[in-house]
Structures are given as structure tokens and as C-alpha cells.
Amino acid sequence: MSKYDARSIATKILNQVIWQRRSLTDCLSTQLVNLKDSRERALAQELCYGVLRWLVRLEAVLQQLLHKKIKDKDIHVLLLIGLYQLIYLRTPPYAAIAATVEVTRILNKPKTTGLVNAILRNFQRKSDKILAIVDNKIDTKFSHPSWILKRLQTDWPEQWEAIAIANNIHPPMILRVNTKLVSREKYIDDLKEIDIAADITPYTNYGITLTQPVDVRKLPNFTGKDVCVSVQDGAAQLAAEFLDVPTDGRVLDACAAPGGKTAHLLECYKMEHLLALDNQQNRLDLLQDTLQRLNLTAKIKQADACQPDNWWDGKLFDRILLDVPCSASGVIRRHPDIKHLRKSTDIVNLVAQQALLLEKLWPLLAVGGKLLYVTCSVFAEENYLQIKHFLAKQPDAHSVKLITDCGQAQIYGRQILPGEFDGFYYACLSKH
């Protein structure tokens, strides 16, 4: 039997994310397998997501409790896990403290047992006072790095607070149903039969929102010969609808991996040709797995989209989906490690990459064709300002109005803020 439990595995994972700056998704996938019990796995996951969601606030609380810095990184992280349980979980405090203190023994650091116990008990005694102090500063109150809050305040002077709150809330689980194979109503009935409650997702033609997240293995026809369902946020599902591909059109999905939108395009449209391009082979492997699960096929190529000489056959595309690399500031609630791993200096590089992708792919679009620019960002610089600069340089490009009630119109394109859906930006550009 493994000597590890949920809290010790969460300590390992958070140590890797916080100090080695690795992605939470990667660390979870390699570490959670060490826990055989599904409840322990669920608790480890909850602790990791929760601590990263509230990291800025938890660090501020810890500072109030320490006389000097804790040098041992495991113990530092373990204290954050202990504080997270005391502030945010309903575990009885005595049980949370006892189980957290026990981890010092599992990690073979018995000399720190007394310290962890003393700090957590001290917090219990002074919690009201300490929380009032840390919540005096907005970055600790909303648990965001100050550079992100400043950008939100500049770009969204009226909505920044709601965005910051939404970023700290567990997102809903939304499914995409292949309605060519089964109607949403029928799939909702199938779910009801196994006690999974769900509703039609507004604004989309394919979405179903689950009342509670479930393990995908419980979903009817998630795999097998009648496969008909995928997990995809409602905002991401709009891409295929907005792209509006003509029958037998030639389509380029220029930044395709891991393939959620590629699969949706293949489910929706009959195309002459869909080329799914990405510059990262490991991510294209995920795309391949997704298409295989859904019995779909596309032409897949690993290449830098900015260098068409290396991959383009010279035939113009009727549609280009350009789902660019971005800050992912619209999906912080799904990937709370973004708040910790992204740096303010990343944005300028991302904006330059996005501009280059637009510039290099525009000539590959046929006259009368459309390019759909997409980000999962809420920062104006990556979104409508990026498109504004592009249109100023490209006289044959025009911004097309997107027909939807979802999100809000910008000077160019449409912004969806995190809430009912993830935060996404869409701009549809046509060539004249």
C-alpha cells in the first residue's frame, strides 16, 4: 500500500507548480496515480486547485503567522494546504489540523511537526483579525497578482471585480453533443436515467450544462461505437458556429491542438479539406487521440503556421480558424496556476506572436473567405486592440458582426467574460 495520502500528494504537486513552475494539469496527471482511493484523489485535486486559486491570499495569511521565512519548501506548501482547509473547506478544523500535521511524518520531516501544529492552531485563534488585515488589500482579497488586477481594472473598469470573483469560482462542466447522432434532449434523458442532472446550454446549438461535474467515464457514449459527446466549454463551442463553413469548403485550423474545435468543425460541416496545424507534436498527439475517440479524420501537420513555405500547398482557404496562443486570462477558473505561472512580461511576446500569425496567414485566405480570430483572454491588447491594429494595416480586411446574444460587442469582435462561460474573444474578418 502506498504510504502517501491526499495531503502529501497535494504537497508534492503544489511544490512542483509553485517552486518548479510546472503546469498543474501535467503534475496532476503524473502524481494522482499514486493514490488508489478515488476519494483521496478527489481531495488531493480539490486541495491543489483550491490552494492555487487562493494562493495570493493564503500567502498573505501565512506571512501574518510567521516570524521568519520557512526554508523547507514542502513545509511552506503544507502550511498553505492547512490554511486552505481551515478557511475554505468544511472539514472539522481539529481533523484538518491533525491530518495536515501527520503529513510531516509521511514526508519524513518529524522535526517540523510541532511547528506546523503551532502555526495552524495560532491561525485558528486569530483568524478573524488576520483575514481582516489581509483583505484590506485588493490583490490579497481577490487573490490575484497585482499586475493582472491592474490590467482588469484598466480594460474592464466596471466589470473587473465580477471577473476577479468569477476567476475564483469552480466552473461548470459543459458537454458538446454531436447532434447529427443524438439530440440534446435525448442525451439529457439518457443522463437523467443514470441520475445525472443537466440542462440545455444557452447560446449554443450543441451544449449541455451538467448540474454537477462528473467523471467523463460515467457519461453515456463518451467512448465506444456510438460515441457522441465531448467536454467543451460553451464559449469554445461558438467557434464552429461563427466560422460558418460553406459545403465542401477548404478550411485551415491553424493552431489546432489539442483539437476541441477541430473535432467540433468535423462534426458540424462537410468539408473538402480540413488541415489541422500545430507547432507542438505532443499537443498534436492529443488532437489525434480526440479525433480517434470520436471516429473523425482530418489532415494533421506539425509546422509553424507563420512559415507557410514549409507546409502550404498553395491553394487558398475559404475559412481559417486562428485560435492563437494567448495569456489564457479568460480561463483562470479552470487553470488557477495561470495566475502564478504567467508573468506581466509574457503579454508583449504573446501579442507579437498573435500579430505575426495574423499577418502570415491572411494572404492564404481566398477573396470572400473568412478568418475567425479567437483567444481565451480578457485582455484588450490581445483582443480588440490586436484586431484594430491589424485592420489598420490590412485594407482588404473587414470586421464582420457576429450574430449572437452571448457576450458583448466590442469596437471589433465580441468579448465573453468568465461567468456562465469561460472568458473568450472572437473577431470574424472577411476578405474583400
Ligand SMILES: C[S@@+](CC[C@H](N)C(=O)[O-])C[C@H]1O[C@@H](n2cnc3c(N)ncnc32)[C@H](O)[C@@H]1O
Ligand atoms: C489556444 S491553443 C489552441 C486550442 C485548440 N484550437 C483547441 O480548440 O483545442 C493554441 C495552440 O497554438 C499552437 N501554436 C502556437 N504557436 C504556433 C505556431 N506558430 N504555429 C502553429 N501552432 C502554434 C500551440 O501549440 C497551441 O496548441
